[in-house]
Amino acid sequence: MWRKHRLRFDEVTRFFESIPRLKQRAILTIAYDTGLCVSEAVHLKVADIDNRRMMICVNHGKFRKDNYVILSPRLPEILRFLLAERHRGTGFFQAAFQGGPSGAMPWARQP
Template identity: 60%
Template sequence: MTPLRERMLHDMQIRNLADNTQKSYLQQVSSFARHFRRSPELLGPEEIRAWQIYLTNERKLAPSSVQLAVGALRFLYRVTLRREWSDEDFPLPKRPVKLPVILSAEEVTRFFESVPSLKQRTILMTAYAAGLRVSEVVHLQVTDIDSQRMVIRVHQGKSRKDRYVMLSPRLLEILRLYWHEAHPREWLFPGDIPGHPITRSAVALACDVARRRSGIRKPVTPHSLRHYVPFRIMSCIRVIARFPGQMDNTG
């Protein structure tokens, strides 16, 4: 690790940036340096401008991806290298405003019925019914489900903030069915490696498999599930009615 990379990493750690942000920023700066084959300390606003043009015209990256690259360089030069550069030295592309693709109630039901594994179905339903990010749902612990207050505790979500989200009675039933089947101890959704939660890539794969099995052609990802608010309650009711068995009061 170069001294500059280490210093930038320490600057991000001191400011308690999310682990994923730290990794992304370091990757973006490394790509920037490799492109020009020089240390970032020797590069300036003209190279940043040329880099943005390259990412936009040659790599065909979306504005959101270019914004991430610029954000990483802005942190490097303003925080780590302490260059007194203005916002004009880091122009950000405007992100187009697009309406989200929404699944109908029937499509949501068909999607969840296409998830063969109870564990995978419960993970995706939790993300859907509670509106959780995939990084949040995979890091849920058994003790985060508070059935007395009907809330789910989310540890260190976006911007490193803890928060509570509502736990619907229907989702609680689904979680109890899963708990009686799997008996998780620490992590609510443990992964293949003992002591570790399930990975985000495993959840993404399960989501993609279910989408293809359901025949739905609209894009469905763990992230997009949390945006299907209008049909959450109705769909959970319809799907859970097809699950066998009755859940006990465990919490």
């Protein structure tokens, strides 16, 4: 019989550190922290983030409904980093990074 296995913190950390590109790492971090599908995380726009209420509005998410998800405490730092790195457009992930470091995430912290 198949059993669920919860990953330990160090396993999750190793998984995210094994992703070489910051953009892909950021997408998966956002999806993991919020419970969004990767396709929903990729289509996030700056206007979807409500920092005051610590919420993300997911437009046309699952079942084509608008949903709200809670912003985890570390996501605003990731989103600020992406906002500084993004190019023209309204979304965080519309343009690929031009070069840039592929090492450690600048926002990563130990608990």
